[in-house]
Amino acid sequence: MISTEQLVRIAHDAGAAMLAVYHAATPIAVTQKADASPLTAADRRSHDVIVAALTAQTPTIPIVSEEDAESADAAVQPGGDYWLIDPLDGTKEFIARTGEFTVNIALVRDGCPVRGVVYAPVLGTTWLTTDAGAERWHGDERARIHVTRTAVPLRLVASRDHAGPQVRALLARLPDASTLSMGSSLKFCLIAEGRADLYLRDGPTMPWDTAAAHAVLAAAGGEVFDTAGAPLRYHTPRALNPHFIAVGDPHLDWRSLLSTGDTP
Numbered sequence: 612m613i614s615t616e617q618l619v620r621i622a623h624d625a626g627a628a629m630l631a632v633y634h635a636a637t638p639i640a641v642t643q644k645a646d647a648s649p650l651t652a653a654d655r656r657s658h659d660v661i662v663a664a665l666t667a668q669t670p671t672i673p674i675v676s677e678e679d680a681e682s683a684d685a686a687v688q689p690g691g692d693y694w695l696i697d698p699l700d701g702t703k704e705f706i707a708r709t710g711e712f713t714v715n716i717a718l719v720r721d722g723c724p725v726r727g728v729v730y731a732p733v734l735g736t737t738w739l740t741t742d743a744g745a746e747r748w749h750g751d752e753r754a755r756i757h758v759t760r761t762a763v764p765l766r767l768v769a770s771r772d773h774a775g776p777q778v779r780a781l782l783a784r785l786p787d788a789s790t791l792s793m794g795s796s797l798k799f800c801l802i803a804e805g806r807a808d809l810y811l812r813d814g815p816t817m818p819w820d821t822a823a824a825h826a827v828l829a830a831a832g833g834e835v836f837d838t839a840g841a842p843l844r845y846h847t848p849r850a851l852n853p854h855f856i857a858v859g860d861p862h863l864d865w866r867s868l869l870s871t872g873d874t875p
Contacts, residue, residue, distance in 0.1 A: 613668050618728050619737055619748065621664040622714045626732030628656040629699060629714070633733070639706050649702045654678055657698035657714060665694050665716075672718075675848040677819045684848055690721045695848055697819035701795030710734060711794030717822035722844035727826025729796050738800045738827045745803055745831035758832040758859030759805035764788045768798045768807040775813035777838075777854065781868060799824030802859045803831035809865065810857040813838075818845040821852060834861040838869065 632639060632653040642650050658678040665674055673686035673693040687693045694716065699705060701712030710733035718726040729738045737748040738756070747756050764787040769778055782790065791807060799821070801807040822845055825835045835843040837853040856865055 613665075615739060615741055617668060618716060618726070619730070619739060621661055622716055622728045622730040622737065623732075624664070625657040625660040625698060625714045626730050628660050629653040629705070629712075630732050632656065633705060633708065639708075641706055649706060650678075651699070651702060651705065653705060654699045654702060658696075661696050661698055661714070661716060665696075669694070675819070677817065687848060689846070692718060692720050693848070695719050695724070695819050695822045695845060697796075697817075697823070700820060704794040709794060711797055713795045713797060713824075715796055715819060715823035717819075717826050719818075719822060719845050719848075722846040723842075724822040724826035724829070724845065727823035727830075729800055729824050729827055731795075731797060738803060738824070740826050740830040745827050747800075747804065756804045756831050758802060758828075759808075761808050761860045761863050765809060766791070766807045768793055768801050768810045777813035777869065778811050781811055784868065796821065796824035799828045799835075799857055802833055802857055803828045805859065808859050809863070809868075811854075811869075812852075812856070813854045816852045816855075818848050818850070818852060821855075825857070828857060828859075831859075832861075833857065833859045836865075840866065 639651055644650050658676050662674055675684055675693055676696045678698055697715040699712060700715045704711040714730040716728045717724045726740050735749060739746055745756050747754050765785055767788050767790045769790055769792055798810045802810060835855055835857045837843055837855050843855050858865055
């Protein structure tokens with residue numbers, strides 16, 4: 612199986628390919644995909660780097676990428692392993708040049724994300740799963756990360772662009788909560804580092820948007836549930852995720868927060 616260092620190197624190589632577009636003197640050219648979401652040359656360059664490397668190093672494991680045609684999913688077997696990648700998570704952030712975009716690479720086994728790498732090229736920071744848990748790499752610094760017990764008042768992380776009615780209602784119920792807005796899968800990483808407690812998403816996402824960061828959060832001691840209370844799983848790689856909640860403390864009574872507004 613591919614090593615952690617090899618997987619991180621793939622993510623970093625993909626990030627370098629994206630930065631060549633990001634730092635170009637000319638404006639970022641944007642086209643639209645069939646679902647009207649934006650696409651740049653950086654999405655494709657990152658995709659090509661990741662797919663070529665994973666194919667060379669793990670030729671028997673299917674690869675599902677946001678930038679592939681659906682026919683690429685045919686090799687995914689029920690209960691089996693597959694790579695699930697988002698070559699550029701946060702394309703809108705990339706276009707706006709906020710720096711809050713990532714490379715997401717996950718290994719999914721029987722629907723569960725068991726390995727993950729999230730790399731933020733502009734930040735120069737990588738979050739990843741290891742055999743011992745989860746780590747954050749920044750330059751030569753490697754630090755073990757883990758979730759923390761729920762803070763009072765709660766520390767919420769929210770999407771800058773996608774707060775829906777459940778999120779707005781939650782914020783209204785918790786006026787004392789601190790709120791940090793962040794783009795792409797970095798929201799999960801804040802919880803994995805112990806800097807936030809909860810991330811509720813009540814808008815559409817796809818499995819490749821969440822699987823890598825979900826793996827990191829789980830390795831750090833947290834979990835992701837659908838809003839009915841079941842652990843979020845990825846058995847069908849191109850099916851929309853249900854609305855979900857990511858928590859650092861899996862024992863947090865988050866259901867009461869969504870239904871009655873009780874505080875923990």
